[in-house]
Amino acid sequence: MAPSRIVPVPPNWFAVVMGTSIVATGAHALPVRVPGLDALAWVFWALAGLALVAAVAATAVHLRAERGALRGYLADPAVAPFYGAPAMGLLAYGAATLLVAQPLRGHGAVVLDGILWIGGTALGLATAVGVPVLAFTRHRVDVDAASGAWLMPVVPPMVSAATGALLLPHLDGAAAQTMALACYAMFGASGLAAIVLITQLWSRLAHHQRGAAAAVPTLWIVLGPLGQSVTAVGLLADTAGPALGVSDHALRMFALLYGVPVMGFALLWLAIAGAITAITAREGLPFSLAFWAFTFPVGTMVTGASSLAAHTGAVALDWLAVALFALLLAGWGVAATGTARDLRARRPGVLEVPQEAAAV
Template sequence: MQGGQPLSALSTPREAIRQFTPNWFAATMGTGILALALGQLPGNLPLLWQLGKALWLFNIVLFVAFTLLYAARWVLFFNEARQVFGHSTVSMFFGTIPMGLATLINGLIQYGLPAWGHVAVAWAQALWWLDVAMALSCGVLIPFMMFTRQDHRIDQMTAVWLLPVVAAEVAAASGGVLAPHLGDACAQFTLLITSYVLWACSVPVALSILVILILRLALHKLPHESMAASSWLSLGPIGTGALGMLLMGADAPAIFAAHGLAEVGAVAAGIGVIAGLLFWGLGLWWMLLALLITARYARTGIPFNLGWWGFTFPLGVYAVATLKLGALLQLAFFDALGVVLVLALVAMWLLVAAKTTTGAYRGNLFVSPCIAGRDVQPVAG
């Protein structure tokens, strides 16, 4: 997670570029999932749908701006930028880039398709394959660097380890959104099969990390308060795992039937609902635990940093999975709880967005831990 430095320390705009890190893309994840959730609330209220669309358009601007800033850092400060690969925390945030992009892709289907027609689907399909490539790269290369280049200790482990791994299952869930809108049956089948493989590349690995994390917490207790938001990150792969199975299972009957595999599609649909429910139940346990942990941290105060965006995306994807269960099972409980979770997400997003805007204006959040030890001392944002 990042701290910051006073605005006066940022002598030029180049210094903000020099200190820019992938952590900022976590803001596009939180903003994107809120935009999607607002458009999926029960009742299909036009005002909320329009608000969600506006937020999605804003998130596009945000993502493009962050991409340009980070690309500029690699061009202008290459030797410092590449130090990120050796950093045991900041390197994990490479996973936030494809996950932030996935929210834009889903928005192309949810908001772009009604407004722009099939061109939105074409853009979504092209960007989805790019997202897949980035997600798989993060999910394989970052763990490889953990094993070969970086220094890690079990007592310093946090749920940040999940970020590069979870990107693949976020892409899988996005594939579940996109697949039924493709015009070609072969393209649908290829995309759906790829999504199942992505889910398998991510969820079992994420669950393995969660097992280690529980052991770490039991042996070494809670991490430093600057990492408080990381307690919510574990909800991310669980909620996304549930949502992915629900979405892919909903697509499976028609897509498999078009290839003479109707029986497989029916089984996949059933597995999607059951697996979605099971993961949702696990997510409920972790969400309650995260609430208790956050309350414990709040007693002594939680310093603000970009890691606070970790409060938003996991809660948002769990809320969307809850709403999806409500729509599939026609149970008012899931609808009502989904609305409550989205309201909580709105409140948290407003808080974190306001603090981020203030910190960015003051320069407090522009610091790269990879080089901070050499020339600046990070402080809480």
């Protein structure tokens, strides 16, 4: 399909914020500590902050200059799902700030994370409802159109569940109880929606194969709700017990009984997506912003494996988290290098991508 021009900042640019923030969070969460890891987390937190400011400012300028841009993006079934990215960008950077910057910023980091959590959660719930409504009533797609991109609008509530758990120790009374209940509710809403969509993607792959090469990286998005759900139940097991009047032991047992099988399926999907990506790369894999799917989804597996390692003390899970973090760094390097090279080759503010990959 001929390239289509998306000018200048479609919502998928917030995937840069997501993918950079999760490196900082993953570095903080790793169960194996090595010299320089904290400094690495700080560097990526700072880079994510710059990316967030740039993405928000450029988006505001663009939408003000082109009044119909937002409506046009939402009407496009290839672009609309990626309005989940701004929500997750806010949530991911807020969590990185709370975990990485708190030793220096103190209470300010908690306040900033709280503001970003409220904004990201509100936006994420809006996309989780609004984009499916558009898909069910306005969008027209082919029978083989299902892709990992379809997960993007329904994943933000899962990110809210995981990041909301980090705020629970800073709340008490009814506020803490409400937050804990909301996190579990969002965990369920996002998780069940993801199951429905992943089965559709599996069916499409079985009947219509991988599709366009440029869209292959979006297969990695499936890892996002899987890893983030394991992270969410693990963090809630650590923080939600007092607010809900439930024993920590019961919540940790649920986290393990849920987390280990889901992590197993995530590793299975990682192997499948990795193999398809390698095969496609040998045949020719053009760069697009879809390469950022190599970052945040893998990062959620890092945090999920780290949580499981903390709850079990299993050395195997320690090294699984380390291996996944190495993969995350490699994915970030590939995505960042490709993005920088592509921006240098084109006019500032313009990125041409194939329509199939007008995505993460």
